[in-house]
Amino acid sequence: MNDQAFTIDDHPVPFRRGESIMEAALLAGIYIPHLCFHPLLEPHGSCRLCTVEVNGKPLPACTTPAAAGLEVTNDTEALNQQRRTLLQLLFAEGNHCCPSCEKSGHCELQAMGYWLKMLDSPFPYLFPRRALDASHPAVLLDRDRCIFCERCVRASRELDGKEVFALAGRGLNTRLIVNSPSGRLGDSDLEASDHAARICPTGALLVRGEGFRTPIGKRPFDGKSLSETCLQRAAALLKEGKESER
Amino acid sequence: MSDRPCVATTSLAGCFGCHMSFLDIDERIVELAEAIHLDRTPLTDIKQLHHCRIGLIEGGVGSEENLQVLQEFRARCEIVVAVGACAINGGIPALRNHFELRDCLREVYLEGMGVDDPQIPDDPELPRPLPRLRPIHELVKVDYSLPGCPPPAEAIWKLLQDLLAGREPVIPSELLRYD
Numbered sequence: 001m002n003d004q005a006f007t008i009d010d011h012p013v014p015f016r017r018g019e020s021i022m023e024a025a026l027l028a029g030i031y032i033p034h035l036c037f038h039p040l041l042e043p044h045g046s047c048r049l050c051t052v053e054v055n056g057k058p059l060p061a062c063t064t065p066a067a068a069g070l071e072v073t074n075d076t077e078a079l080n081q082q083r084r085t086l087l088q089l090l091f092a093e094g095n096h097c098c099p100s101c102e103k104s105g106h107c108e109l110q111a112m113g114y115w116l117k118m119l120d121s122p123f124p125y126l127f128p129r130r131a132l133d134a135s136h137p138a139v140l141l142d143r144d145r146c147i148f149c150e151r152c153v154r155a156s157r158e159l160d161g162k163e164v165f166a167l168a169g170r171g172l173n174t175r176l177i178v179n180s181p182s183g184r185l186g187d188s189d190l191e192a193s194d195h196a197a198r199i200c201p202t203g204a205l206l207v208r209g210e211g212f213r214t215p216i217g218k219r220p221f222d223g224k225s226l227s228e229t230c231l232q233r234a235a236a237l238l239k240e241g242k243e244s245e246r
Numbered sequence: 247m248s249d250r251p252c253v254a255t256t257s258l259a260g261c262f263g264c265h266m267s268f269l270d271i272d273e274r275i276v277e278l279a280e281a282i283h284l285d286r287t288p289l290t291d292i293k294q295l296h297h298c299r300i301g302l303i304e305g306g307v308g309s310e311e312n313l314q315v316l317q318e319f320r321a322r323c324e325i326v327v328a329v330g331a332c333a334i335n336g337g338i339p340a341l342r343n344h345f346e347l348r349d350c351l352r353e354v355y356l357e358g359m360g361v362d363d364p365q366i367p368d369d370p371e372l373p374r375p376l377p378r379l380r381p382i383h384e385l386v387k388v389d390y391s392l393p394g395c396p397p398p399a400e401a402i403w404k405l406l407q408d409l410l411a412g413r414e415p416v417i418p419s420e421l422l423r424y425d
Contacts, residue, residue, distance in 0.1 A: 097331075097338065097340070119334075125336060125340070125384070225419075
């Protein structure tokens with residue numbers, strides 16, 4: 001029953017018990033920017049891009065349960081400026097070189113930059129040196145592009161029933177590690193058909209041989225904005241999920 | 247010299263692709279040439295930089311000479327614009343930051359495939375490379391950035407039109423690209 005509602009930027013949003021602000025918003029066709037959230041996965045609350053103001057208090061929309069009467073503020077210049085800063089930090093912290101990346105046009109990090117109208121990053125670029133893992137015949141792991149959202153970690157555990165990935169270290173030493181005797185992807189039980197291999201929002205995990213199947217200029221974010229694509233995807237997946245729960 | 251606003255451009259550690267995109271404004275270059283005075287730029291081959299309204303910088307800073315040119319542009323241009331991926335975040339040339347400079351030089355000039363007469367160039371006229379390639383905002387104040395590899399000609403045209411009219415430049419979303 002959709003008998004309860006809260007508001008996002010003064011629009012009434014219905015919700016079902018147990019839904020997060022993010023889920024209810026996406027089902028209602030309201031976009032809240034996000035990178036670590038994925039409709040098929042348990043929320044992680046780490047990228048902080050989905051931070052909204054709930055009754056005046058900043059909270060991540062993906063981990064905050066919807067509740068009747070909440071007043072949520074989402075699409076304001078102040079919140080989008082904070083999101084832009086978070087994104088600029090992500091770009092400066094990794095090695096995100098769009099011109100040489102085959103994920104360009106498919107990449108949610110890049111599309112988020114377009115959506116937030118990010119022109120540059122004012123921070124010093126760290127140019128970290130991270131190990132590339134090309135040992136798997138079907139999947140490439142380019143840690144330069146990892147933003148530590150743990151989508152692959154969660155997908156492997158929750159959807160694939162494996163535990164191929166984890167994060168190790170802290171702060172600037174955080175890195176994506178692989179669960180195999182050698183620590184190499186080629187020795188893990190990851191398969192190209194796994195959700196984990198395909199759920200990366202950036203070009204950190206790439207299924208080989210598919211990168212240029214869609215030509216540049218015709219890729220999802222070449223024509224459509226991130227919000228449009230995310231809303232369609234989320235609505236489809238979340239509705240499917242709700243149906244199957246009944 | 248006329249009283250038209252002066253514009254200068256340079257390519258530091260870039261590929262001149264942004265300049266090529268600039269030339270893709272095609273016949274509008276005539277209109278532009280009537281509205282501005284082109285100072286130091288690869289298009290005129292003028293080497294001496296004078297006081298300018300706008301300086302467009304392509305490329306990051308990879309050598310001592312790049313740094314000197316950049317500082318000169320900052321000192322003499324009222325508005326400095328980082329044009330293209332390399333100026334903004336280092337771009338492709340910054341891929342060398344994954345390695346020590348000495349290892350890059352060794353690979354390219356001493357041990358790489360097909361190297362004949364291996365030696366690391368040390369002519370005093372050659373600019374000395376810096377240990378790490380850096381985006382220009384880490385070294386001078388940058389007033390505006392125009393992303394793209396290269397930025398589309400339309401975006402460069404729009405930026406110049408805005409700046410010359412004294413407006414804050416606004417890049418339409420369809421012209422905003424990082425690749």
